[in-house]
Amino acid sequence: MGSEAIDNCLKAIYQLAGDDERATTAGLAEQLAISPASVTGMLKKLSEADPPWIEYQKHHGARLTDRGRARALEIIRHHRLIELFLHRVLDYSWDEVHVEAEKLEHAISETFEDRIAHVLGDPEFDPHGHPIPRRDGTLPDRADSDLIDMEPGTDAEVSRVSDHDPTMLQHLSSIGVRPGVRIHLLERRPFDGPLMLRVGDEQAVHAFGARLAGSIRIRDIRSAAT
Amino acid sequence: MGSEAIDNCLKAIYQLAGDDERATTAGLAEQLAISPASVTGMLKKLSEADPPWIEYQKHHGARLTDRGRARALEIIRHHRLIELFLHRVLDYSWDEVHVEAEKLEHAISETFEDRIAHVLGDPEFDPHGHPIPRRDGTLPDRADSDLIDMEPGTDAEVSRVSDHDPTMLQHLSSIGVRPGVRIHLLERRPFDGPLMLRVGDEQAVHAFGARLAGSIRIRDIRSAAT
DNA sequence: ACCTAAATTTAGGCAAGCCTAAAAATGGGC
DNA sequence: GCCCATTTTTAGGCTTGCCTAAATTTAGGT
Numbered sequence A, B: 001m002g003s004e005a006i007d008n009c010l011k012a013i014y015q016l017a018g019d020d021e022r023a024t025t026a027g028l029a030e031q032l033a034i035s036p037a038s039v040t041g042m043l044k045k046l047s048e049a050d051p052p053w054i055e056y057q058k059h060h061g062a063r064l065t066d067r068g069r070a071r072a073l074e075i076i077r078h079h080r081l082i083e084l085f086l087h088r089v090l091d092y093s094w095d096e097v098h099v100e101a102e103k104l105e106h107a108i109s110e111t112f113e114d115r116i117a118h119v120l121g122d123p124e125f126d127p128h129g130h131p132i133p134r135r136d137g138t139l140p141d142r143a144d145s146d147l148i149d150m151e152p153g154t155d156a157e158v159s160r161v162s163d164h165d166p167t168m169l170q171h172l173s174s175i176g177v178r179p180g181v182r183i184h185l186l187e188r189r190p191f192d193g194p195l196m197l198r199v200g201d202e203q204a205v206h207a208f209g210a211r212l213a214g215s216i217r218i219r220d221i222r223s224a225a226t
Numbered sequence C: 001a002c003c004t005a006a007a008t009t010t011a012g013g014c015a016a017g018c019c020t021a022a023a024a025a026t027g028g029g030c
Numbered sequence D: 001g002c003c004c005a006t007t008t009t010t011a012g013g014c015t016t017g018c019c020t021a022a023a024t025t026t027a028g029g030t
Helices: A004-017 A025-032 A036-048 A066-088 A097-104 A110-119 A166-174 A210-214 B004-017 B025-032 B036-048 B066-088 B097-104 B110-119 B166-174 B210-214
Strands: A054-056 A062-064 A155-161 A182-188 A195-199 A205-208 A216-220 B054-056 B062-064 B155-161 B182-188 B195-199 B205-208 B216-219
Touching: A004 A025, A004 A036, A004 A062, A004 A066, A025 A036, A036 A054, A036 A062, A062 A066, A066 A097, A066 A110, A155 A166, A166 A210, A210 A216, B004 B025, B004 B036, B004 B062, B004 B066, B025 B036, B036 B054, B036 B062, B062 B066, B066 B097, B066 B110, B155 B166, B166 B210, B210 B216
Parallel strands: none
Antiparallel strands: A054 A062, A155 A182, A155 A216, A182 A195, A195 A205, B054 B062, B155 B182, B155 B216, B182 B195, B195 B205
């Protein structure tokens, strides 16, 4: 019950469609890097499992059942706990954790999960600022929004950054962008141009293109400091 | 290069035959819990790999090549480092570590291996007293011998215990037998009867049958204490 | 030399997970 | 209502890693 392929598929559905939206065949095929025909086969299998993992209507994509969502959240919990564990206990850098976690998330037991959660003090967010699902399937939430939508002239705090591209993480790290760091948006250049912003207390102005800016989420700053 | 099945087979050859002896088809079939016919197929594959993992002569079993030995020792290093890590850092009990390590040993990277070795202070022995191969493939050695061969009336120190049977470990744990603990052999009962011995400073006399005694290795005590 | 136990080969099979190419169905937009 | 893009189906294929049963070979002991 629950091979690696199944786990990855459920995780992909959750990441593409969330709790109760449908994920499309094409989207899953891209996410999982397999052919659409293979996805169709996998979806049929997942929906015909004894307690089904997904609810699947032909030509209308797949939606997670309660069981499927629980499993997806469990894998994501594994992944994010492992990332934080690698970072904090084993001294992995920010950009190294994702790849290792991608393998380990399928290999650890519930016991292992509990133990590292305990060692880490039952953390709520991983090193990139992503919320770590709790064992009961609930998510700690933090009201945040896309950096793209930030008002020019205002300050905000980095909430989370995408962890999929190690080189992007290295770059962000090199300019000091991490969850919790304050940024100030100077202006948005016209015609979907770059965002010009300052990081932390530094004077340097950085230009963030659409790809980079799109991978960052922010939240309002609590006190109107500095 | 190096699937889980291959790794397990190389590890089994090492465990059955060591560095330069041959492992038999039947022995491997038992160890791996697969049929002899499947073993023959696997051995042929391993010996025909591009840099071959084993040297294989029909009807004469298999012997590890340098490459095969290196791989086997790497997996065993993974396994034993993970066992110690689970025990020391994640508070696993003695008897829980083996099963978890059996899965994780195939999933961790060299980086992970290095990091936990560093956190643990480059340890030489795992929680059961087994030597942890070094990265260069050498083994820390400790001159030890079988408990079965111990002289009645003498003292010795427990060097290592087999980790394969959790219930046996629980039992040993409950009577205080751990690597480093001193034991005193009172007598060996006739006709391959049990060994009567005392553990540590306790007065109780324990009877060790052949199975139990066979899973324990001892070494001479340094000082003739107490 | 012969016998036996171990090992090997042969032949066929199964399941998971993927692939391809081509054909058929479908649904949503216009 | 039609068309196109997406999706699904069909049909066939591949690899890995195991299984079985039966036939055969081999090594080693006596």
